[in-house]
Amino acid sequence: MTDAQVVLSCRSLRRDFGGFTAVNNVDLDVRHAQIHALIGPNGAGKTTVFNLLTKFLQPTSGTVTLLGEDITKTDPARVARMGLVRSFQISAVFPHLSVLDNVRVALQRPGGLATQFWRPLTSLNALNAKAAELLESVGLGGDLATVAADLSYGRKRVLEIATTLALEPKVLLLDEPMAGMGQEDVTVIADLIREVARSRAVLMVEHNLSVVADLCHEVTVLQRGEILAAGDYATVSRDPQVRVAYMGTEHD
Numbered sequence: 001m002t003d004a005q006v007v008l009s010c011r012s013l014r015r016d017f018g019g020f021t022a023v024n025n026v027d028l029d030v031r032h033a034q035i036h037a038l039i040g041p042n043g044a045g046k047t048t049v050f051n052l053l054t055k056f057l058q059p060t061s062g063t064v065t066l067l068g069e070d071i072t073k074t075d076p077a078r079v080a081r082m083g084l085v086r087s088f089q090i091s092a093v094f095p096h097l098s099v100l101d102n103v104r105v106a107l108q109r110p111g112g113l114a115t116q117f118w119r120p121l122t123s124l125n126a127l128n129a130k131a132a133e134l135l136e137s138v139g140l141g142g143d144l145a146t147v148a149a150d151l152s153y154g155r156k157r158v159l160e161i162a163t164t165l166a167l168e169p170k171v172l173l174l175d176e177p178m179a180g181m182g183q184e185d186v187t188v189i190a191d192l193i194r195e196v197a198r199s200r201a202v203l204m205v206e207h208n209l210s211v212v213a214d215l216c217h218e219v220t221v222l223q224r225g226e227i228l229a230a231g232d233y234a235t236v237s238r239d240p241q242v243r244v245a246y247m248g249t250e251h252d
């Protein structure tokens, strides 16, 4: 479909839980500067695939490759340091810290831009400029002193994405970034994801199909742990099997 560089891929990925196969024979190619959606009904295996790619779960069989390196047996911390970063939901934000402090903390995490733990506390101020710049770039420049808990739901999500950007991901995995949002916030987050994906790959699980249609270059549909269809949204949404999986019918 495109020649863009593949930065994250898996082949024949499988994960069994006891006698139950949650993910089977999954091949994915996630490309630089593209947004790739992983969709499918509840229980299709999306979260398990995310866990396998980030190495929170070990595959039963198959391989995972990041930036040309086989990471099938690599531990999750190293995978994160290599640039595969997963954005968790809003709980990842410290509610009682200011917006600026949330990003300063993120900048100091292992893999963040600044990891000089041995420096005195006052040197944290040196991070202010970097944190402010990052927050400016995501549209939170006017909220540096706001306590995170006081942000609107949508802006909390923007902050949460900003804290993951502090880790300078090469591949960003987003788990239902639009969950629980009204249309106004969906538009803000969609614009942010589009911007973020200009310089990195994004793989996202998303239930909102109009967001997927609008935002994603490539769509992989999972059902019962296996790939049902893959391609651009127009192709995938025309697929009779996908229509049955989503709507229980092939008809409009």
Ligand SMILES: Nc1ncnc2c1ncn2[C@@H]1O[C@H](COP(=O)(O)OP(=O)(O)OP(=O)(O)O)[C@@H](O)[C@H]1O
Pocket: 017, 020, 022, 040, 041, 042, 043, 044, 045, 046, 047, 048, 049
């Ligand atoms: N640790 C586990 N032990 C046993 N079964 C599991 C485990 N984790 C997931 N499963 C099963 O694997 C299947 C896929 O689950 P998964 O959470 O990956 O689906 P999903 O597509 O993310 O679903 P949802 O959209 O509801 O979040 C489900 O049937 C689930 O019950």
